[in-house]
Every structure is written in structure tokens, then in C-alpha cells.
Amino acid sequence: MDRDPRPDGDGRDGDGRDGDGRDADGRDGDGRDGHPDGDGRSGAPARGRRAPGRARRSGVLLLAVAVLLVAVVGGAVYLFRSLTSAADFEGAGEGDVIVRVADGDSTAAIGRTLESTGVVASVAAFLDAAEQDDRILGVQPGSYQMRSRMSATAAVERLLEPDARVGQLEIRGGVQLDDTSAPDGTVAPGVLTLISRATCATIDGADSCVGVEDLRSAMAETDPAELGVPSWAQEAVSAADPVRRLEGLLVPGLYEVEPGRTAVEVLQGLLATSTARLEAGGIVAGADAIGTSPYEVLIISSLVEKEGITPDMPKVARVVYNRLQIGQRLELDSTVNYPLDLQALRTTAEDRSTPGPYNSYATAGLPPTPIAAPGREAVAAALDPEPGPWFFFVRCQTDGTSCFAETFAEHTANVQLARDNGAF
Structure with a gap:
């Protein structure tokens, strides 16, 4: 009897596959469709992929989340900076x-x-x-x-x-308290004028200064000790003409003046600075070493400052000490000039014959106060004068150099040399 070669009679092999190796539902034995695209499905997206519409929706969602995160983080950073940044004003004030x-x-x-x-x-x-x-x-x-x-x-x-x-103040060597006028009409500002200028400042659109007369009144009417005059100068300062009593006590140099202070406060600050500089320079100990007072050293220093250039200062100081030692009048034009409104390099016979405490042609000894602000070199010369027998000197060179002499005859020859050089 003829038999169907397939034992199950349905035309399939015993494993349920068609003879071509596919399942009866058309899938390969590995569970994939037999389509050439190999994706195992017909008309459906491959496994692991999203449909285009769904992918677009997911991308938009992710972008929105990212934007939101940036905004949140940025806001947090701004808030942090606002809370932690340094406080500051705006504008020019x-x-x-x-x-x-x-x-x-x-x-x-x-x-x-x-x-x-x-x-x-x-x-x-x-x-x-x-x-x-x-x-x-x-x-x-x-x-x-x-x-x-x-x-x-x-x-x-x-x-x-x-x-x-x-508030910057500079005092130069040889400047005196009051303004001085020269024969050519120029006016050199004195220490009081320089101080007054340094006190000036603009406060809310208005200029504010301590006037020269306010400073002069403070100097004349305030007790020297209260002003800050050093103890070694208080007796001589108290005895001096009140409008000249601070002469020489404000030594050359740079000072700071705080605007807005009163005249007394300004002078107190300046004297404190100047006194510290003088004492640091050894004026007290140095004066004691040579047997004189610090205030007398200050007076002699002012004479040296006015009469000689720096290289000659130790010799000029020696002439002063030599004359003082024998009671000879100093005969210095600088002392005659000091109280005059109009000052000239060479004084007149009338000026030299007019009696007064500062006329060293008419009065023996030192003047009652310094005659100008003495610089450091002048103070050093007064404390350590150069040894020598000189009693005379005259500026004999156009650069200010002086010629020194022991006798009047030698001095007369030096005066003629000065005339010949055009220095007299």
C-alpha cells in the first residue's frame, strides 16, 4: 500500500518544520521571518529602535529638561553670587x-x-x-x-x-617764618604761608584753609609747652618776641598736614615731627658734648644755613664760635636782613647802624632766636665745627664758595678777590 513519506501526514517533518526548514507559520527555525531584510519582522521596526514619532517626542522632552536644568543651575549660581559677592556702591560718589x-x-x-x-x-x-x-x-x-x-x-x-x-608741606633750608621780599620785587613765601597752603582742601565745593594770621595768633597766644615746643627750648621761646618764637623750630623736610585741623592742632603736629627729627639728629647730646645748649646750637645752625654753602658750613660755624669765644661781634648781614621787609644780599650802612637784637654789627652775641630753618648739614656743622683759627670769611667765588682768614689784613685781600671775581 502506498504511504505518505511524511510520518505525521501533514507534510511536515517530525520536528514540525516544512521540508525547507521553515516553521509552518513561515518563520525560520531561529524565529526570524524569511524576509531578505533579516530584521525578523515584516513592516515593523527592528527590535531596540523607537518609532520616528516617539523618538522625536523623546528628543523634545530631553531638550526641555536640559533647558530647565540650565535655567535652574544658572539661577542658583546668580543667587549664590548675589548673596556672597562683596557689597559695592555705584558711581563716582x-x-x-x-x-x-x-x-x-x-x-x-x-x-x-x-x-x-x-x-x-x-x-x-x-x-x-x-x-x-x-x-x-x-x-x-x-x-x-x-x-x-x-x-x-x-x-x-x-x-x-x-x-x-x-596736606603736603615742604620746608626748605634757609626759609624763615614770614614772607620775604627781594629788591627785584619777587616774594619768597615764608613757613607760615607754606603751612597755610598745605592746610587747604575743597570740602563740598568750598575751599577750606587755616589762614596765616590764624597760625600767627596760635603761635603767639598759645603756651609754648601746649604747642609742643621741646623742653630744651621752652625758656628761650617764652622770652622771645611772640610772633618770632617758633623761628627755626620747624626744620627743613617734608611734612603731612591734615586738612580740617585747627591752627593749634596743625602747629602741634608739625612741632612733634620736627622735634623728633632734631633730637634724632643728636642736637641734645651733641650740644651737651660741646658745652652749649640745644637752642643755642639751633641759632648757630640757622646762621650757618644762611651764610655758607654746604661744603663751607663747618668753617662758617668755626668762625661763629671763635668770635663768640672772645666776645667779638658776629657782623653777619643775614642777621641784619632778618627783620627787614625788603632783604638784599648786601645790607646798607643805615641798616647796619640801626640798633636791634638781630643787628649783629651793633650787638654782640647771638640773636635771641634762630633766623631761618636750619637744615641737617647746618646742624651737623654747628655740632662739629671744623678746627681752625679763622675769624673772617667772605663769599669770594660766584658759586657761593667763601674765602676764610685769620687776620683782618687777610680778609681785606679776600674781599678784593671777591670783587675781582664778581662775587661781591
Whole structure:
């Protein structure tokens, strides 16, 4: 009897596959369709892929989430910076404020001063601004005219402007308290005028200065000890003409005058600085060593300052001491000139014959006060005069060099030499 070669009679092999190796439902034995695209499905996306519409929706969602995260993070950073950044004002400020930078102040110390006076809102903001300009390291001690409520950047810029610095005073050697006039009509400002100028500052649009007459009154009417006159000078200063009593006590050099102070306060500050300089230079110990008083050394120093150029100062000092020792009149034109409104290099016979405490042609000994501000070299010469027998000197060279003599005959010859050289 004929039999179907397929044992199950359904035309399939015993494993349920067609003879071509495919399942009856058309799938290969590995579970994939027999389509040439090999993706195992017909008309459906491959496993692991999303449909195009769904992919687009997912991308938009991810982008929205990313944007939201950026916004949240950015807002948090802004909030953090707002809460932690240094407080600062805006703009160039308002009104006027005088601030003081002390010797040795660091940038941070300057910032603290500015913050405490209301110039800047915070030290931190000032330091941030200062880091942008290395010139801030060159700010010198002294007084500066600033404004209230300045931005830190504006404050740094203002400190670096030349006209911000106020209260600077320079006294040069040979300058006396009062203004002096020369025959050519020029006027040399005296120490009091220089001090008055240094006190000036603009406060809220108005100039504020301590006047010369205010300074003169403070000098004349205030007790010398209260003004700060050193103890070694108080007796002589008290006995001097009140309007001349501080002559020579303010030695040459640079000073800082804080605007806004009274006349008495200004003089007290200047005397404290000058006295410290004099005593540091050894005037007290040096005077004791040569058997004289510090105030007499100061007077002699002022004569030396006015009469000789620096190389000649020790010899000029020796002439003064030699004459004082034998009671001979000093006969110095500088002392005759001192009280005169109009001063000339060579005094007149009338001036030299007019009696007075400063006329060393008519009066023996030292004048009652110094006649000018003596410099360091002049003080050193008065403390350590050059040994020698000289009693006379005259400027015999056009550069100011003097010729010294022991006898009057030698001096007469030097005077003729000075005339010949055009120096007399």
C-alpha cells in the first residue's frame, strides 16, 4: 500500500518544520521571518529602535529638561553670587571726605579706612578693584580727598589721581617764618604761608584753609609747652618776641598736614615731627658734648644755613664760635636782613647802624632766636665745627664758595678777590 513519506501526514517533518526548514507559520527555525531584510519582522521596526514619532517626542522632552536644568543651575549660581559677592556702591560718589593713609598701611588697611569713613561699601570690593591696577601699591602716606559712597573702582582711580593728595608741606633750608621780599620785587613765601597752603582742601565745593594770621595768633597766644615746643627750648621761646618764637623750630623736610585741623592742632603736629627729627639728629647730646645748649646750637645752625654753602658750613660755624669765644661781634648781614621787609644780599650802612637784637654789627652775641630753618648739614656743622683759627670769611667765588682768614689784613685781600671775581 502506498504511504505518505511524511510520518505525521501533514507534510511536515517530525520536528514540525516544512521540508525547507521553515516553521509552518513561515518563520525560520531561529524565529526570524524569511524576509531578505533579516530584521525578523515584516513592516515593523527592528527590535531596540523607537518609532520616528516617539523618538522625536523623546528628543523634545530631553531638550526641555536640559533647558530647565540650565535655567535652574544658572539661577542658583546668580543667587549664590548675589548673596556672597562683596557689597559695592555705584558711581563716582557724593560730597567730600578727607581720609588718612598712614605710613606702612597695606592695601587692605587702606580699604578698611575707606570703608569706615563711608567712601566704599566694603573692603572686599575695594580689594577686588585694587587687584586690577598695580599702581595702588604706590599710594603714599598722607591725606587724600575722596567722596562718600564711591564704587570701589572709582575709589581706586581717585586715589591714583595727582590732585587727590592734599596736606603736603615742604620746608626748605634757609626759609624763615614770614614772607620775604627781594629788591627785584619777587616774594619768597615764608613757613607760615607754606603751612597755610598745605592746610587747604575743597570740602563740598568750598575751599577750606587755616589762614596765616590764624597760625600767627596760635603761635603767639598759645603756651609754648601746649604747642609742643621741646623742653630744651621752652625758656628761650617764652622770652622771645611772640610772633618770632617758633623761628627755626620747624626744620627743613617734608611734612603731612591734615586738612580740617585747627591752627593749634596743625602747629602741634608739625612741632612733634620736627622735634623728633632734631633730637634724632643728636642736637641734645651733641650740644651737651660741646658745652652749649640745644637752642643755642639751633641759632648757630640757622646762621650757618644762611651764610655758607654746604661744603663751607663747618668753617662758617668755626668762625661763629671763635668770635663768640672772645666776645667779638658776629657782623653777619643775614642777621641784619632778618627783620627787614625788603632783604638784599648786601645790607646798607643805615641798616647796619640801626640798633636791634638781630643787628649783629651793633650787638654782640647771638640773636635771641634762630633766623631761618636750619637744615641737617647746618646742624651737623654747628655740632662739629671744623678746627681752625679763622675769624673772617667772605663769599669770594660766584658759586657761593667763601674765602676764610685769620687776620683782618687777610680778609681785606679776600674781599678784593671777591670783587675781582664778581662775587661781591
